[in-house]
Every structure is written in structure tokens, then in C-alpha cells.
Amino acid sequence: MTGDPLTRRNVPAAFDRGAAAYDRLVGVNPGYHAHLRCSARALSLPARGAGLRLLDAGCGTGASTAALVAAAPRAEIVGVDASPGMLAQARAKPWPATVQFVDGRIEDLAGAGIDGPFDGIFAAYLIRNLPDPDTALVSLRALLRPGGVLVVHDYAVRDSVVARLVWHTVCWAVIIPAGWLTTGDAGLYRYLWRSVLDFDGARGFADRLRRAGFTGIHTSTATGWQRRIVHTFRAHRSPEQQ
Numbered sequence: 001m002t003g004d005p006l007t008r009r010n011v012p013a014a015f016d017r018g019a020a021a022y023d024r025l026v027g028v029n030p031g032y033h034a035h036l037r038c039s040a041r042a043l044s045l046p047a048r049g050a051g052l053r054l055l056d057a058g059c060g061t062g063a064s065t066a067a068l069v070a071a072a073p074r075a076e077i078v079g080v081d082a083s084p085g086m087l088a089q090a091r092a093k094p095w096p097a098t099v100q101f102v103d104g105r106i107e108d109l110a111g112a113g114i115d116g117p118f119d120g121i122f123a124a125y126l127i128r129n130l131p132d133p134d135t136a137l138v139s140l141r142a143l144l145r146p147g148g149v150l151v152v153h154d155y156a157v158r159d160s161v162v163a164r165l166v167w168h169t170v171c172w173a174v175i176i177p178a179g180w181l182t183t184g185d186a187g188l189y190r191y192l193w194r195s196v197l198d199f200d201g202a203r204g205f206a207d208r209l210r211r212a213g214f215t216g217i218h219t220s221t222a223t224g225w226q227r228r229i230v231h232t233f234r235a236h237r238s239p240e241q242q
């Protein structure tokens with residue numbers, strides 16, 4: 001672990017250090033990719049995405065991008081992430097010509113050359129990590145075309161005692177030891193444990209989306225050990241919003 005304490009601001013730097021092990025670790029998490037694909041399908045994109053433009057916010061090594069490609073193989077997809085190490089892993093994989101990856105912070109997408117409008121935005125395991133999630137959600141809404149859809153896929157355990165107990169158990173019995181064994185540094189995985197406990201429950205996150213101006217909010221939970229732990233939040237920029 002390097003000197004800086006792991007705060008939301010320097011999360012991308014921590015992912016840089018964990019990038020080489022990321023795919024191996026999520027690959028042994030049962031349901032990880034299937035749940036991402038399920039959330040990407042919740043964007044409900046017509047015609048396999050033909051003519052649509054999608055943003056994968058916090059695309060990491062491309063696990064969420066692959067889920068978007070499966071849901072909308074004909075869409076143009078921009079993946080953005082602030083960790084060059086995670087992006088290098090993503091870029092090393094084979095992608096359709098319609099997929100591109102951009103190095104940039106969510107807080108300054110325009111500075112990274114990313115402009116809207118997008119028909120859909122996917123944010124998997126991202127919003128909880130941002131220094132100012134509310135401002136980021138308002139900015140993401142502004143990047144959507146009127147009527148466009150945001151899907152957030154993330155842990156949300158605050159509403160359920162059982163979910164919090166399972167989360168503690170999985171983190172300390174599996175995720176933190178596996179992260180330490182694989183990378184020699186448990187910092188990112190302890191941060192993951194703590195960040196989920198500190199963040200919203202499903203109801204609180206739906207309220208947060210509402211406060212950010214989204215409409216038509218729908219929440220569902222994943223299957224498997226992630227039941228009531230991992231959630232899919234679908235929300236819209238109202239067609240009337242300018």
C-alpha cells in the first residue's frame with residue numbers, strides 16, 4: 001500500500017494498483033458478469049441498440065462494457081474511467097469497432113472530450129466511489145437526451161440487517177483475504193467493505209436519484225448471495241426536461 005489514505009478522490013489510483021488482478025477476482029465472484037448483463041438489459045434498448053449512443057461510466061477493465069455490448073451489440077459505446085491501469089486491461093481485449101475507451105474523470109467528462117447526448121448511461125460500481133455523487137448524478141442526467149435512461153448497478157445494504165451481515169461475512173471471509181493474496185495489498189478491498197457500509201441503502205439511493213432530477217425510478221435486486229446486496233436502479237431523464 002502506498003502512503004496516501006484511500007479516499008473517494010484517489011479511488012482510481014487504487015484501482016490502478018489492483019488492475020492486473022481485477023478480472024481474476026471478479027471472475028470467481030459467482031454471478032458477477034451475469035448480474036452486470038442483467039442490469040445492462042434493464043436499459044431496455046430497442047433494435048439491439050442500432051443508432052444509439054451509450055456511455056459506460058467507470059468502465060474499469062471492461063466487464064460492464066461487455067455487458068453493454070451483449071445488451072446492445074449495434075450501439076456506439078464510450079467507456080470512460082480515470083484509472084489508466086484499468087483502461088489498459090480493457091483496451092487489451094477484443095471489441096467491436098463501435099466501442100471506444102477514454103481516460104477521464106466523471107467530474108470532468110467535457111475535459112475528457114466526452115459530450116452528450118447519450119441515449120443510455122450505465123454506471124456499475126461507480127457512483128458510491130465518487131467524491132460528490134449528487135453533483136455527478138446531475139451531470140450524468142444532463143448528458144442524457146430527454147427521455148434517455150440511466151442504469152446504476154451497485155451494492156446497497158443499508159436497508160437490511162441481513163444484507164449487512166452477509167456483506168461483513170463475505171468481505172472478511174473471502175474478498176479481503178482473496179484481494180490480499182492476489183495483490184499483496186488489502187487496502188482496496190477494505191475500502192470496498194467500508195464504502196458499501198457507509199453508502200445508501202436501495203431506498204436512499206432511489207431518493208438520491210429523485211433529488212438529482214431523475215424520474216420513473218425502478219429498483220430490483222440481484223439473485224444469489226448478492227440478493228438485497230447488489231441492486232439495479234433504472235431512472236430516466238424526463239422527456240420534458242431541458
Ligand SMILES: C[S@@+](CC[C@H](N)C(=O)[O-])C[C@H]1O[C@@H](n2cnc3c(N)ncnc32)[C@H](O)[C@@H]1O
Pocket residue numbers: 011012013015016036057058059060061062063064080081082083086104105106107123124125126129130131
Ligand atoms: C469497481 S470498478 C467497476 C468497473 C466496471 N464498471 C465493472 O463493473 O467491473 C470502479 C471503477 O470506477 C473507476 N472510478 C472511480 N472513481 C472514478 C472517477 N471519479 N472518475 C472516473 N472513474 C472512476 C475506477 O477507476 C474503477 O475502474
